[in-house]
Amino acid sequence: xxxxxxxxxxxxxxxxxNLTVYxxxxxxxxxxxxxxxxxxxxxxxxVTVVTGGEVKKLKxxxxxxxxARKDSSLHITAAQPGDTGLYLCAGARYxxxxxYQLTFGKGTKLSVIP
Amino acid sequence: SQTxxxxxxxxxxxxxxPLSLECTVEGTSNPNLYWYRQAAGRGLQLLFYSVGIGQISxxxxxxxxxxxxxxxxxxxxxxxLLLSDSGFYLCAWSDLLSNSPLHFGNGxxxxxx
Numbered sequence: 001x002x003x004x005x006x007x008x009x010x011x012x013x014x015x016x017x018n019l020t021v022y023x024x025x026x027x028x029x030x031x032x033x034x035x036x037x038x039x040x041x042x043x044x045x046x047v048t049v050v051t052g053g054e055v056k057k058l059k060x061x062x063x064x065x066x067x068a069r070k071d072s073s074l075h076i077t078a079a080q081p082g083d084t085g086l087y088l089c090a091g092a093r094y095x096x097x098x099x100y101q102l103t104f105g106k107g108t109k110l111s112v113i114p
Numbered sequence: 115s116q117t118x119x120x121x122x123x124x125x126x127x128x129x130x131x132p133l134s135l136e137c138t139v140e141g142t143s144n145p146n147l148y149w150y151r152q153a154a155g156r157g158l159q160l161l162f163y164s165v166g167i168g169q170i171s172x173x174x175x176x177x178x179x180x181x182x183x184x185x186x187x188x189x190x191x192x193x194x195l196l197l198s199d200s201g202f203y204l205c206a207w208s209d210l211l212s213n214s215p216l217h218f219g220n221g222x223x224x225x226x227x
Binding site (some may be wrong): 005030031033035040041042043044045050076088089090092101102104105106107 | 120145157158160206213214215216217218219220221223
């Protein structure tokens with residue numbers, strides 16, 4: 001079973017539209033990270049949310065961590081073609097011996113059409 | 115500033131041949147190092163991670179192995195590749211702190227024919 005469920009898996013929208021990507025789990029995470037990945041490259045961190053209920057904004061991107069720290073959402077306002085890419089959420093959990101493990105969702109592939 | 119280098123960028127290998135992918139990190143000491151595989155539609159699968167020289171933890175039993183001969187060098191190997199080993203392999207590093215983000219290399223696209 002997938003520990004982190006991301007939805008939708010694919011999303012194709014027109015430039016200027018708004019969208020929301022969801023990352024859900026039945027497990028509690030110490031933090032949740034969002035990455036964006038472009039074809040042929042490694043994922044790049046966008047934001048880390050740590051506190052339940054936390055909201056972080058990065059220009060047109062708004063990230064929210066659920067109150068129970070089990071889910072998160074990414075909202076993009078007025079999407080631009082440059083937002084196109086694979087968006088991955090990753091939850092961190094303590095795995096013992098002072099280390100944390102990240103579990104990734106399957107990702108949301110976003111295409112913004114000019 | 116910290117940088118991560120991963121090579122080669124692409125690789126085509128026949129079934130049964132050996133594999134060696136290398137990853138090096140610069141600008142940081144004693145990082146956690148990771149190997150992930152990304153298959154289409156499956157997100158990122160953690161293969162190995164290392165918290166220090168010679169310390170390797172395997173997450174998925176398979177015909178791959180990893181080694182960390184130096185503090186900032188991480189190597190992914192196989193003695194005999196399988197068709198199912200095809201995929202996009204990503205090396206990453208992080209600090210030892212909790213909630214530290216992963217910093218990824220640009221990946222190696224491996225095709226086993």
